[in-house]
Amino acid sequence: MAKIQGLAARTAALRMLDAVLRRGETLDLAEGQFAKGLTPSDRGLARAIAGETLRWLVDLDALIDSATKDVLPDDAKPRMVLRMMLAQVFRLATPPHAVIATGLELLSGGPRRLAHGVFSTLVKRGAALPPVPTLPAAVASRWGERAGPIAAALAEPPPLDLALKNWKETQRWVAELGGVSLAPGHVRLARGTAVERLAGFQQGEWWVQDFAASLPARLLGEGNGRRVLDLCAAPGGKMLQLAAAGWQVTALDKSVKRLDRLVENLDRTGLAAEVVAADALAWEPTRQFEAILLDAPCTATGTCRRNPDVLHRVHARQIAEMAELQERLLERAARWLAPGGTLVYAVCSLEPEEGERHPKPEGLLPAPIRAEELPAGLLPDSEGGLRTDPGMLPDAGGLDGFFVARWRAPPA
Structure with missing residues (x-):
């Protein structure tokens, strides 16, 4: 055998x-x-x-x-x-x-x-599969009118996205790696590429990060030495973005194993961050931050192109549990913002309960995302949030499903 x-x-x-x-x-x-x-x-x-x-x-x-x-x-x-x-x-x-x-x-x-x-x-x-996968009935019902385009995007696994340490070298890496770019600091390659063998990997010039996953950190802009807290930071793609953009980063995650990978990425890229192993629901900072990025734990249904297991193992109970955890994290993060500071909330979920339906954190003011801050083909919703799903940008190869919102603390 x-x-x-x-x-x-x-x-x-x-x-x-x-x-x-x-x-x-x-x-x-x-x-x-x-x-x-x-x-x-x-x-x-x-x-x-x-x-x-x-x-x-x-x-x-x-x-x-x-x-x-x-x-x-x-x-x-x-x-x-x-x-x-x-x-x-x-x-x-x-x-x-x-x-x-x-x-x-x-x-x-x-x-x-x-x-x-x-x-x-x-x-x-001569049996054959249809051109587009059929979603489980419960999933199709949850995703409503978006279900069709999302299902079409699931027909093939996604391409490989790279986030660059130096945005000014975007065209250089597009040419050297033979890819395309959807925005400064991004290169997209065909799937199946052996990452470790690509030019620039050993030198830490880039890291693997889905294009949608790079959007939340972009919405914080340049750091210019200001302090930012990256909550639930591992495995560290957004932390690397923030460090490369000039932020003084504190990266917090409760998983020591996942933080080991984060530290490996810091070492490879030569970027710097303060790494803290702690549970954000119990940890208390000793200072406030000019910005906080909360990439919250979620059902990860937005990653269904690369993780099709979420189509079958995520149900209403898990969605409700995650939504409750996200609200608790938002409440804590809101208290740690310095006057005038910015909080960006993100989840790689397609479920409204984890995104659009979350109440605004108490004491914060809306800071709507503007169309000019987003790459071509993406627009904020009527409330100033950003919703992406795998059915978007089909001609460019699609992207993961995310929800992103932004708020600010009142000035002093």
């Missing part, structure tokens, strides 16, 4: 999918647990199989149900293996014989004939 080429990757993918769909774990966490020890190529294959299965899950199930007499339970192992087998054929262009050889081994001692029969029927029938 262990000698079958590619079986280890499929076994890991099956375990990752079980962790996501049955236990509600994140795909990243499941990959770290079950793909550990695999070769880089096998680990990449396991992630690709699991990711494409989750991205197209509703449509894969529809195909399976069209070829079975009795409906297989959602959590039945044959259904999960068939999902993987079909995802490999239709999304990863894996030859059917290789899919059968590895897929049926996952059902050792189980209903191999059933899986083989369903798979062969669908392949011989």
Whole structure:
């Protein structure tokens, strides 16, 4: 069994999918647990199989149900293996014989004939997935009229975005890396690029950061030596932006493990920040800050292009829990602003409860985002907030879903 080429990757993918769909774990966490020890190529294959299965899950199930007499339970192992087998054929262009050889081994001692029969029927029938993934019904209902464009953006994984340490060198890096730029300080490359091998990585000239994720820090402008608090800062992309823009940064996060990665990024880029390991709900600063960036913990549904697990494991309960936590963090952050200081709130969520529906922090004044502060193709809403979603900027390759709002403390 262990000698079958590619079986280890499929076994890991099956375990990752079980962790996501049955236990509600994140795909990243499941990959770290079950793909550990695999070769880089096998680990990449396991992630690709699991990711494409989750991205197209509703449509894969529809195909399976069209070829079975009795409906297989959602959590039945044959259904999960068939999902993987079909995802490999239709999304990863894996030859059917290789899919059968590895897929049926996952059902050792189980209903191999059933899986083989369903798979062969669908392949011989010339079955195919639709051009656009079908969202789970609950997700489509939550996202309303935005659901269609977002689903279209999920058809392919996203490109690779880089944030530059020196905005003045944007055109240099566009030319050297062979990418495009959507704004100063940004370069976009085709997906599948090996990041560590790109020019400028070892020298710390840039870091990986989705274009939408770079927008909140941009709205604080140049620091000119002023103090900024980056709350929930790890893994540190926004902290690096702020440090590169001349802010004196205090970066706080309660995860020591994630802060280790943040410190690695500081070391690689040569940028500086004060790093604090603490829970923002318990920590108290010794001074006030001219600016605060709260990139709050959230359901991360806005990252569904790269993390399709959020389509299946995020439900109303998680959304409500996150919204409550965000309000508590906003209340605390508002107290730490110096007179006239600016607070930017951001979440990589598509859920209004985590964004537009949050009440204004007590004691702060609106500081509406202006159209001229945003890259071409993006506009603030009527209240001066910014909403992005994966269906926006389709001709440029899209972007993650974010909500961003800005307020100011009254002057002294």
